Amino acid sequence: MGDNEYKEIPGGLFISFEGIDYCGKSTQVKLLSSKLSHDGYGIVVVREPGGTEISEQIRAVLLDNANIKMAPEAELLLYEASRAQLTRQLIIPGKDAGKVVLCDRYFDSTTAYQGYGRGLDLDSINKMNLLASCGIKPDMTFLFDLPAEAAQARFSSVPLFKDRLEEEKIDFHRRVRNGYLKIAELERERFKVIDAEDDIDNIAEKIFTEVKKRF
Ligand code: TYD
Numbered sequence: 001m002g003d004n005e006y007k008e009i010p011g012g013l014f015i016s017f018e019g020i021d022y023c024g025k026s027t028q029v030k031l032l033s034s035k036l037s038h039d040g041y042g043i044v045v046v047r048e049p050g051g052t053e054i055s056e057q058i059r060a061v062l063l064d065n066a067n068i069k070m071a072p073e074a075e076l077l078l079y080e081a082s083r084a085q086l087t088r089q090l091i092i093p094g095k096d097a098g099k100v101v102l103c104d105r106y107f108d109s110t111t112a113y114q115g116y117g118r119g120l121d122l123d124s125i126n127k128m129n130l131l132a133s134c135g136i137k138p139d140m141t142f143l144f145d146l147p148a149e150a151a152q153a154r155f156s157s158v159p160l161f162k163d164r165l166e167e168e169k170i171d172f173h174r175r176v177r178n179g180y181l182k183i184a185e186l187e188r189e190r191f192k193v194i195d196a197e198d199d200i201d202n203i204a205e206k207i208f209t210e211v212k213k214r215f
Helices: 025-038 053-063 072-096 107-117 122-132 148-155 164-186 200-212
Strands: 013-019 043-047 100-104 140-145 191-195
Touching: 013 025, 013 072, 013 107, 025 043, 025 100, 025 140, 025 200, 043 072, 053 072, 072 100, 072 107, 072 122, 107 122, 107 164, 140 164, 140 200, 148 164, 164 191, 191 200
Parallel strands: 013 100, 013 140, 043 100, 140 191
Antiparallel strands: none
């Protein structure tokens, strides 16, 4: 096959990767992407928030520590804005071209973080997710399940639960994790829950096996 040729999948395949911060999903996106391109599939890899010029500008606003005063509703709408742009500009065209679209986070992140984490109204979030995803949905979603304490231990060598603020932060991630598990429970067909404490190569193998079932 030449450089511009790839094995086309009718309608494409849209896969999202979800989980709390430090769950290890980004590593797995890279591993899957290289396996699939090695096998000759066309791949589009994107991340949320971000992925297009406009969405990356929105990402900078969202993740800027100086924006401490951002209202939860403003945060929600910015995530949705970034998503709408990414969906129209890259995800839908990728699917239409018969490619595999790998998305590091998609609308389940909003339900888990802004809904279960921040406590915004879930019905409103579902409606906004629907609008921002322009009527499409991931065909498969891998949820990397990890206790909040284990995630914290991955990035910090300081003792757990230092002070009230630390405890608040970990409690937020506990709510997000439990939220994800509830979302997965509601859509068992779409979700594959992965034990994120498993070995990297085992996880990669499991994911590859699941994805191959779709071809
Ligand atoms: P990022 O540095 O990309 O983290 P990760 O590698 O874990 O994806 O930051 C994305 C952050 O934004 C992460 O903390 C989750 C959060 N987020 C939301 O709160 N809502 C959303 O809809 C999305 C897409 C992300």
